Amino acid sequence: MDKDAIVEQLYTSFIGKGEIFNRNFNEILLKALDSVSDGISFCDKNGYLLYVNKACCEIVGADKEELLNKKVDSLSPDKPMLIEVIEKEKSIIDIEYFWNFKGKKTHLINSGYPIFDEDGTIIGAIDIFRSIERSRKLANTIAGHQAFFMFDDIVGESNNLKEVINLAKTFSKSNESILIYGETGTGKELFAQSIHNYSNRKRKPFVALNCANLPNELIDSELFGYEEGAFTGARKGGKPGKFELANGGTLFLDELGEMQIHIQAKLLRVLETMCINRIGGNKPINVDVRIIAATNRNLEEMVEEGKFRRDLYYRLKVLYLEIPSLKDRKHDILLLADYFVKKLVNKGNKYVKGLDNKAKEMLMKHSWKGNVRELENVISRSMFICDGEWITESVLVTAGFQELKYEEIIKKESIKISKDILMNTLNSTEGNKKKAAEILGVSRPTLYKFLKKYGL
Numbered sequence: 001m002d003k004d005a006i007v008e009q010l011y012t013s014f015i016g017k018g019e020i021f022n023r024n025f026n027e028i029l030l031k032a033l034d035s036v037s038d039g040i041s042f043c044d045k046n047g048y049l050l051y052v053n054k055a056c057c058e059i060v061g062a063d064k065e066e067l068l069n070k071k072v073d074s075l076s077p078d079k080p081m082l083i084e085v086i087e088k089e090k091s092i093i094d095i096e097y098f099w100n101f102k103g104k105k106t107h108l109i110n111s112g113y114p115i116f117d118e119d120g121t122i123i124g125a126i127d128i129f130r131s132i133e134r135s136r137k138l139a140n141t142i143a144g145h146q147a148f149f150m151f152d153d154i155v156g157e158s159n160n161l162k163e164v165i166n167l168a169k170t171f172s173k174s175n176e177s178i179l180i181y182g183e184t185g186t187g188k189e190l191f192a193q194s195i196h197n198y199s200n201r202k203r204k205p206f207v208a209l210n211c212a213n214l215p216n217e218l219i220d221s222e223l224f225g226y227e228e229g230a231f232t233g234a235r236k237g238g239k240p241g242k243f244e245l246a247n248g249g250t251l252f253l254d255e256l257g258e259m260q261i262h263i264q265a266k267l268l269r270v271l272e273t274m275c276i277n278r279i280g281g282n283k284p285i286n287v288d289v290r291i292i293a294a295t296n297r298n299l300e301e302m303v304e305e306g307k308f309r310r311d312l313y314y315r316l317k318v319l320y321l322e323i324p325s326l327k328d329r330k331h332d333i334l335l336l337a338d339y340f341v342k343k344l345v346n347k348g349n350k351y352v353k354g355l356d357n358k359a360k361e362m363l364m365k366h367s368w369k370g371n372v373r374e375l376e377n378v379i380s381r382s383m384f385i386c387d388g389e390w391i392t393e394s395v396l397v398t399a400g401f402q403e404l405k406y407e408e409i410i411k412k413e414s415i416k417i418s419k420d421i422l423m424n425t426l427n428s429t430e431g432n433k434k435k436a437a438e439i440l441g442v443s444r445p446t447l448y449k450f451l452k453k454y455g456l
């Protein structure tokens with residue numbers, strides 16, 4: 001095979017024959033770079049930007065013209081990664097990075113690579129970046145061990161909420177256990193994550209265990225792990241428990257009131273010794289874990305009834321936070337409603353200005369047994385139904401707000417969904433029932449019940 005034939009074959013195997021092969025290769029390459037959602041830019045060895053892709057402009061909030069042929073260090077007050085890469089002639093991988101452009105600070109995860117010519121002389125640098133949110137989401141999907149929320153994410157102006165936030169901030173700085181009490185949907189998990197992120201354990205894992213979701217036999221192995229061969233079906237090589245996974249960080253025990261009494265005894269022992277034994281193992285493992293527990297049950301009453309160990313209760317209640325119910329911070333209802341409208345508008349599905357006065361009045365009169373979560377659901381259903389600029393009383397009613405009794409939804413989900421709403425929702429989710437159930441704020445079985453009812 002001669003040289004030309006080899007080159008021809010290489011090209012065809014890379015980009016294929018046909019239309020694409022006949023087009024200008026550079027043009028195709030640029031289009032390819034513009035179609036990825038990571039930001040890409042590169043500069044020459046003097047730091048002048050020669051190329052930025054579409055995502056780069058979108059992430060930074062700039063036009064191509066504002067960036068191209070500019071010296072990178074003139075575009076941000078902080079030292080750009082590309083300059084550092086050129087100076088060091090070394091790659092810098094997956095570093096947290098802020099690009100401060102025209103007053104807009106963008107938090108990124110960035111990797112930069114030097115570009116060399118055939119002689120090994122540096123000729124420029126390229127960087128590839130994505131928003132920190134995307135990276136966090138990925139990390140969480142893979143490991144599931146991260147806290148996202150910060151105190152700044154907790155919306156509310158009421159004094160009682162602010163007091164709890166301040167107290168929680170103080171607690172963040174200590175290593176003692178925290179017990180969070182609050183009615184359903186008040187934001188217990190939001191607080192637990194914010195405390196972790198405000199503490200000096202923030203770069204370490206945040207591991208959550210919902211004590212209500214697991215049969216009690218499993219809580220044991222979930223918390224403490226097991227050694228290979230500990231029981232039939234035990235995984236080869238054993239498995240670390242949540243205590244080990246959370247080492248150095250925080251273990252969030254959600255719905256603590258559901259934990260059975262014999263597990264409570266084991267938990268207490270670990271809290272006292274900070275040492276665990278995997279099931280079937282005989283090597284004690286020291287752990288350094290901060291416990292945050294949450295419950296919507298009255299633990300004191302449970303202690304009196306003998307359903308919760310008194311010693312564990314006091315061990316966990318060293319620091320205690322009680323999150324106020326929404327009905328006790330009425331001032332926050334409209335603030336939160338507005339916040340959820342804006343959040344959904346920013347997601348880009350629909351533009352709604354907010355709630356009109358009558359709708360606001362209706363929200364203010366409601367008892368909010370489901371607290372902030374209930375409010376979030378009401379707003380997302382209303383936004384979906386709303387086809388004007390404002391969410392009105394009638395939109396709320398159509399969204400099922402008036403006859404909505406949240407206690408019943410929680411227990412039986414005895415909600416009414418009209419055929420129109422159901423069909424519209426399914427259209428908007430292109431038939432995705434899981435998404436539709438989320439939008440309507442009902443479980444999938446409830447959704448199926450209505451599909452069946454309307455013969456859909």
Ligand SMILES: Nc1ncnc2c1ncn2[C@@H]1O[C@H](COP(=O)(O)OP(=O)(O)OP(=O)(O)O)[C@@H](O)[C@H]1O
Nearest residue numbers: 153154155156183184185186187188189190372373
């Ligand atoms: N003050 C707040 N500001 C913004 N969002 C909030 C606030 N409080 C709660 N939320 C939102 O409401 C929802 C419920 O919060 P969270 O899951 O923390 O409640 P919870 O107390 O753990 O509820 P449950 O007892 O049902 O588990 C979440 O989507 C959360 O982001």
Ligand SMILES: [Mg+2]
Nearest residue numbers: 188189254294
């Ligand atoms: Mg919760």
